[in-house]
Amino acid sequence: MEALNVIFSVAFLAAVLRVSTPLILPALGGLISELGGVINIALEGIMLVAACTGVLVSVWTQSAWLGALAGVAMGTFVALVLAFFHLNLKADLILAAIALNLLASGGTIFVVYLVTGDKSSTSRLVSGQMPFLSDFIPGVRALGEIGRLLDQNVLTYAAFVLTAVVALFLYRTRTGMHLRAVGENPEAARSVGINVRRMQYLALVLSGVLAALGGVYLSMGYVKFFARDMTGGRGFIALAAIYLGARKPLGVLIAALVFGAAEALSIQLGNLRVPTQLVQIIPYFATLAALVIYAVVQRQRALARQRAFVQSRAAR
Secondary structure, three states, rough: OOOHHHOOHHHHHHHHHHHHHHHHHHHHHHHHHHHHOOOOOOHHHHHHHHHHHHHHHHHHHOOOHHHHHHHHHHHHHHHHHHHHHHHHHOOOOHHHHHHHHHHHHHHHHHHHHHHHHHOEEEEOOOOOOEEEEHHHHHHHHHHOHHHHOOOOEHHHHHHHHHHHHHHHHHHHHHHHHHHHHHHHHHHHHOOOOOHHHHHHHHHHHHHHHHHHHHHHHHHHHOOOEOOOOOOOHHHHHHHHHHOOOOOOHHHHHHHHHHHHHHHHHHHHHHHOOOHHHHHHHHHHHHHHHHHHHHHHHHOOOHHHHHHHHHHHHHHH
């Protein structure tokens, strides 16, 4: 009963929005690269690099905005490196992305150790934090429970706005249509004059920008420090959200919110008398279950299409 009271509360909904933000942003980035035919498996590494850079630059400049900008720039650079290795040097996209993830994991720890002498986090440093809605509208806090729900980090609001922006870009602009055409059939796109390499570069760079925003949120919105491997697999969960969301911006948003709800539930249940081991597996179990459901639905659809095709042939 106590668990149900936790779930059906405004505080839980606010927590869902908070923990979903670092899933929504990289998932949108992964969606763009997926539709461009160059799925970005390096989302995890990009988030780590951006999170680490954002904190360290904000400490150095005493500006959260400059730190965020530097984090996004560094994350975008990592995406450019991936694009260069794959599109120019013809390296395998998956292997190059895995290598960047490993480099980001070890490299961020090394840099943090050089700066702080600590291999675990930058908690000794006073870093900046991206503002919340109440920093712009102080009266929000006076609204009680609704105020708690509305008082989110600016990057949380940005995640929802960017969902609409990505949808408009992909389905209402010429560049977005070209990008999707490249992802569907690169040779056909090339035959009508579309620069395939340029579109794939664009897809990977945009995915890097969005994933980097997710990383910046983790270290400068969710908390105010960088911790070792603080992404905790969120980049890979974001990849799952792409397919669970049927490769559509709105679907990806809903899938990310579902995974965020599972993570928020695990956090809330951790405060109750629930075994720690059970609590910790909730987000990963939800991801696995969602992928199984997605695979079953896709298989049923494929069988239905096959039966419809056989019936149409028999009718002839």
